[in-house]
Amino acid sequence: MAILFAMNNPLGVYISVPFCRAKCTFCNFASGAFAAERLQGYVDRLEAEVCGTRAATARLGAELVRPVDTIYFGGGTPSLLSASQVGQIFRALRDEFEVAPDAEITLECAPGQLAGETLEELQRQGMNRASLGVQSFVDKETASVGRLHTQEICKAEFARLRAAGVNEINIDLIAGLPHQTEESWRYSVEQVIASGAPHVSVYMLEVDEDSRLGREMLVHGGRYHASDVPDEDAVATWYEMACERLDAASVRQYEISNFAYEGYQSRHNLKYWKRQPYIGFGLDAHSMLPAAAGAVRFANTDDLDSYLGEARGPLELLPRNQAHRPEAEYLGREEAFEESLFLGLRLTEGVRLDMLREEFGDAILTAVMPAAFEARDAGLLAIERDCMRLTARGRMASNEVFSRLLIPAAA
Template identity: 65%
Template sequence: MAGSVGVYISVPFCKAKCTFCNFASGVFGPERMQQYVDRLCGEIRGAHAAAEKISASLPRVVDTIYFGGGTPSLLSGEQFAEIFRSLRGEFGLESGAEITLECAPGQLAEETLEELLRQGMNRISFGVQSFVDRESAAVGRLHTREQCEAEISRVRRAGVGEINLDLIAGLPHQTAQSWRYSVEQAIASGVPHVSVYLLEVDDESRLGREMLKQGSRYGAGDVASEDEASEWYQRACELLGEAGIEQYEISNFAREGHASRHNLKYWRRHSYIGFGLDAHSMLPAGEDAVRFANTSDLDRYLLQGTVSSSFPLLPMERGGDDEEVDRVGRSDAFEESLFLGLRLNEGIDLGVLRREFGERLLLEAMPALNEVRDAGLLEVESDRIRLTAQGRVVSNEVFSRLLIPAAA
């Protein structure tokens, strides 16, 4: 939406760390969490001053807010109230703004839920991963199927109708039958949105290290093959589609009118700003755009709050390559439009690309696009291109092929 921005807020705290995860998150005590909230609020309050220093345009109106993590629901109601006071002091919240909370089943206190509802939270994303207790426990999840179902019912009774369930294909001990069971349970729950991911195991995670040494801890010997997980993903696409939960992005499925407005900003290259640990942003800057990210080191992030009340820090104040402000020029923006737009099932209107970027860049990309089309991974309909079902399964391969001309 013109003149508005999406806000992502990173809350990097967990009750327990998943065995496959090596994200910038961890288990910390209440004092550390409050210190983080204080730093986060200071960053939010300095947002426009920081954007001005890097010549970026930061809209004053917010139309989506997404609390991700970690497990944001571990914060108290008062801590969320502090965050919203800072947000409302720096931005205007659009009436009907989409406000999403990521949550682990069983880890949302009643007083926290009540405060979030007072603040306008209207969407919850539950990290279910599996409705089979053995599979959830194998990767360090603390909930059971019964808890998942109870939580869905609880937030519905509280008035939250926009509910997403995350599922992961390829977990330890998972089989084709147990995967189908999880997908069918998600459908039976009646939620309007489901996200389906293929298991990605970080080499530095507990499960990753165990798999590399071919051990058996954490179910490392019972992780599905990539081919099996891909088959299960495709079966989920079929089952969800048959149930009216249509795929609209590689990993996301929704009933009509229930797609995630915040996540669509990423794929359509709309403005968003991230606050907190390892949070990423993209804002317009004149004819171009800028991308920047906060540090993924918690101690460093907290220490920076004692030096500057605004973020991002200017390049000369930064000390790591992960924190540089990158200007996205015309060719980079074209490239991003290709691989982000192709994540969406609607694909890309080539006429729009021509009008925005001109004919030359599109002509340069055509040999790679034709190669992907000839491999059966891309389809062309009139002036619109989109990935095929198989193309979505191997999307990373498709995108790497499309990046070759720009790299050369």
């Protein structure tokens, strides 16, 4: 296994743009339908954060290299950025980092919410990948959670991106939306296969208790179509069906929620699952960088007013008699092992036990193996030679598997 955070590992950069035209009823992310005039102030704040990041990360004891080979614009709805705002962000990034000529640059898009001028500027800056938040190809289902697009808008957006030369396109689908049935879910899966999208993300609806839909479900109410949310067993069955249909169409599962044609896996998201260094800018953006003791993880505030109102960069230290901001977490050997194990198991290829042993030593791996064998005997894990991976059943119950493995690892 390559030494984690080797100095020659290029960075992944995440840009958070938390603005939406409408907020989905199930969403509790740090995003919202904020006033449009705040967007320029937010971009100015982003620029200042990028420009100050090298000194700020140094004060955290983190190593921040200049090479960058993935950039991901997430949100929110980053496709709402204007062309000039896109240019402003990229100028700041290129001043602070060396963006590789073949960097993977991804934009999350809400179908029908990407202006032509913005697309042109993004492509001029090297954007070569788009992720479309379709969620469903059934209009009743998307309308029920507050999405503004229709099936026809989705198909037109896909065709427009392809015509513009953006060939790496991901389509998001969600199983478990209100009014969804087995038949309608099958229709959405068949539509995404027919589109020829080289990458597909399939999520089972997770309703946060603090979202509008979640609060209504807790009281068994009917607002936001809460009474029309399918039961969890049905959703699990639909997810398994999607896995089978996508595999039959050569859209192979490479992570619990992600599927792709060969060569079209998301390079940026693989950085998270393989514990490679990344830095995030903007509201609620998270980072993990190498540090002397192993790695340091830190995050920005998830409150927009606080983010915009800070006089200092969100990575700035508190008074000098304090070691670092409370948000900073220094990861030691045990934490690194647990993350390597759990994140690696999210990947279909699993983890190499010999590589874990080489990086972390035999004792810590030996401690976790009794629980791993129990999970194997329960049909949740496959252990073959020096490879451990989740079974199809284990992917459906991944949190249970991870909790089983965490207890002996932390002992």
